Amino acid sequence: MKLYYTPGACSLSPHIVALEAGIDLSLEKVDGKAKRTAGGEDFWQINPKGYVPVLELDNGERLTEGPAIVQYLADLKPESGLAPANGTLARYRLQEMLGYINSELHKTYSPLFKPDTPEQTRAERKDYLRRRYALLEDVLARQPFLLGDRFTAADAYLFTVTNWAKHVDVDLSEFTALGAFQQRVGERPAVQAALVAEGLKKAG
Known part of the structure; x- marks a missing residue:
């Protein structure tokens, strides 16, 4: 492949x-x-x-x-174990999280990479991202990965899009659990x- x-x-x-x-x-x-x-x-x-x-x-x-x-x-x-078995509630939880990252984080970053995006729009998008990350911060404060104790495909996606923050000047320093997650995932072989x-x- x-x-x-x-x-x-x-x-x-x-x-x-x-x-x-x-x-x-x-x-x-x-x-x-x-x-x-x-x-x-x-x-x-x-x-x-x-x-x-x-x-x-x-x-x-x-x-x-x-x-x-x-x-x-x-x-x-x-x-x-990167995705729970099809037909289980755990699998739908994975899809729920993938959908959230896709629609609420991934697509919100997109205009921040465009140099002609107005500053007001940039500020609005950054504020929107911080509000959406707050939910994930609560999850990661309770457990090491998005679905619990085991790394899944959702964690790979969150790590990837969150890495973009430093390239588009999105300050996520208030989210300490998220920061620990990024470091933990980043150290995986x-x-x-x-x-x-x-x-x-x-x-x-």
């Missing part, structure tokens, strides 16, 4: 999940602005949506949208390996 990714983008989440599950993926870097792959392909032809991640399966089919991809990968290795592979940190 092949993962189309942009360093540090939301595609980092399925990259982490694959490594946590012990799934071998080939990586194809995508220039998000030029919409070209490292191999010179037109990315619009690969994903008409125009954004990563894209998971290309061995049969040539392509799966898009991070929350769907991480669940697909986790289900390939159910023993990894699979997370370290993903960061090195994407050129986001040096090996060793």
Whole structure:
């Protein structure tokens, strides 16, 4: 399987999940602005949506949208515990959390990366993010991971989007449990390996 990714983008989440599950993926870097792959392909032809991640399966089919991809990968290795079994309430809790991160955090960050976003809009988005993070702070103050004592695909997603805060001047220092979570997840071997592979940190 092949993962189309942009360093540090939301595609980092399925990259982490694959490594946590012990799934071998080939990586194809995508220039998000030029919409070209490292191999010179037109990315619009690969994903008409125009954004990563894209998971290309061995049969040539392509799966898009991070929350769907991480669940697909986790289900390939159910023993990894990265996603609870389908049909259980715990699985719906995972989907609930993936949906919250996707709609309330991920998409709220998007305008902050655009240089032409008005300052008033930036301030509103930052305030909105802090209010949405407050709920997660309460969760993480009670337990080490979003769904309890075990790392899941939701944690990979939260870690990925929260890493963006420092790049767009979002101050999350008031959320101490969240800060501890970021450090804890960032120290996981699979997370370290993903960061090195994407050129986001040096090996060793």
